[in-house]
């Protein structure tokens with residue numbers, strides 16, 4: 184695991200955008216197109232803005248979400264709305280955006296359509312940028328969630344998974360570890376001392392393999408894909 188620390192959020196955002204864009208450029212050169220997944224929440228806004236300005240053949244880029252709240256695309260809590268507002272602008276407005284939300288009433292009802300659309304558009308995800316909550320969740324893998332068994336099943340499971348018991352905005356769709364474990368590179372981006380402490384707990388506690396308690400440990404304790412940590416300076 185590569186652990187990169189930055190003096191402030193803006194420096195971090197620019198560096199993460201630059202590093203991801205460099206990998207994307209190489210990917211487009213070598214394979215003709217690149218598929219990335221990004222997270223929602225508040226943390227990625229400055230990073231999205233910086234990424235949208237990166238010179239790239241954006242028309243060869245597919246962007247999807249690591250997870251989505253099951254709300255309309257215009258809702259304040261919609262991760263698709265966040266991506267549209269902060270990332271799909273400047274050069275990046277030419278990218279193809281694949282949302283996880285569809286017209287079904289619930290994520291359970293929308294699962295098959297979401298799964299099919301992912302398989303239609305993506306052969307393999309190249310890169311994903313994940314966030315982390317202060318409860319130790321990443322993607323929409325929440326502590327003690329009933330969805331964890333399906334979401335964290337690596338061997339040949341579905342690529343997305345409905346989540347009906349998230350603490351806030353309970354109904355969600357998340358990408359699964361089965362899909363994310365095949366990425367060429369994963370990035371974990373979080374900021375601030377509170378999340379630093381959460382991450383330390385996830386790494387160093389005796390029960391580092393207790394994914395149910397802190398699902399972010401899935402990323403820490405695995406060796407399928409290289410993980411780069413982007414975080415602000417510790418106290």
Ligand SMILES: O=C1O[C@H](COP(=O)(O)O)[C@@H](O)[C@H](O)[C@H]1O
Nearest residue numbers: 222223224225226250314315316
């Ligand atoms: O609910 C979510 O939370 C996490 C972390 O969000 P933040 O606002 O604390 O940065 C995010 O990674 C995830 O995509 C989102 O749906």
